[in-house]
Amino acid sequence: MTIASALRPEVLATGLDAFLVRFALTPEPAAMTAARRLADQLESRAPEGVCEIAAALVSVFVRFDAALTDRAGLKAWLETLAQQTAQGPLEMPEPSRRWTIPVAFGAGEGPQLAEVAGALGLGEEAAVAQICAADLRVLTIGFAPGQPYIGLMPEPWNLPRMAQLNPSVPAGALVVAVRQFVLFGAESATGWQQVGRAAFRTFRPERQPPMPLQGGDAIRFARATSDEIAALADSPDPMGGAKLEVLR
Missing domain, CATH: 2.40.100.10 (Cyclophilin-like)
Incomplete structure (x- = not known):
């Protein structure tokens, strides 16, 4: 298990139709695990209107269709999900x-x-x-x-x-x-x-x-x-x- 205490996730606007959920500025093991866990959660239960999910080492890019989802509501939901993920447990999800x-x-x-x-x-x-x-x-x-x-x-x-x-x-x-x-x-x-x-x-x-x-x-x-x-x-x-x- 990796340690989650230092993680401070941010949800950053990326243009008009996307957010970047970032767990760290450097490739810390905990941040890498958190990004992978968040990506898996999003891929399994993405809200309506989310049309692209792309995980990087310590962040996840989320693009949405503004005609199908509320921007402010999606940001709030991502902030809650990112905080829950950062609190752990931080173990890699079981592979498929x-x-x-x-x-x-x-x-x-x-x-x-x-x-x-x-x-x-x-x-x-x-x-x-x-x-x-x-x-x-x-x-x-x-x-x-x-x-x-x-x-x-x-x-x-x-x-x-x-x-x-x-x-x-x-x-x-x-x-x-x-x-x-x-x-x-x-x-x-x-x-x-x-x-x-x-x-x-x-x-x-x-x-x-x-x-x-x-x-x-x-x-x-x-x-x-x-x-x-x-x-x-x-x-x-x-x-x-x-x-x-x-x-x-």
């Missing part, structure tokens, strides 16, 4: 879906695994074991189409971003910083450290749906060899070996 995604770790697929493991005071094998044993969630999707921010790892994994930007990591790169992972759907620059690579792609416009991951999805990483990832990338499997389990 779980993904298992094969990843090759270390060597050419994760060139900074040794550096990450050293910062944790672990060997590479122990660091990979912790990653694969972690019960992770898609905290939000953003920055690029379908790109997930996945967390949270235990507190020792609160690793800083690199001082120098890595100008390019490949599609499928699994990178880590600040207790979170990002799984890149395309080649990208990053300030996070690459520990592995998957054949799974988080965005393919020709696939239905083009962005398979959803906020709140449970994630497990399964260790694979570099050859297995290469074979999955060349196979007709559109999911690169990733398996989806519907839990409820």
Whole structure:
């Protein structure tokens, strides 16, 4: 359970037809959990007129149709719901879906695994074991189409971003910083450290749906060899070996 005492939610006007419910200015674990819980509540019982709900790491964007709802009334309702959420209990809601995604770790697929493991005071094998044993969630999707921010790892994994930007990591790169992972759907620059690579792609416009991951999805990483990832990338499997389990 995360601690809710420091959370001070705000409901901020965003243009004429939207509000931003914000729990913090920085990515605190409690605020991330609160945002995910609020998004789940809104998605399950949104008031009439709410037409878009988009969760970020510590906030939730809520857009409404002004012809179908009362702006002041919706703001008051969101303020009450946000305060109730901030008071806890702050545990991640039970996931409705779980993904298992094969990843090759270390060597050419994760060139900074040794550096990450050293910062944790672990060997590479122990660091990979912790990653694969972690019960992770898609905290939000953003920055690029379908790109997930996945967390949270235990507190020792609160690793800083690199001082120098890595100008390019490949599609499928699994990178880590600040207790979170990002799984890149395309080649990208990053300030996070690459520990592995998957054949799974988080965005393919020709696939239905083009962005398979959803906020709140449970994630497990399964260790694979570099050859297995290469074979999955060349196979007709559109999911690169990733398996989806519907839990409820």
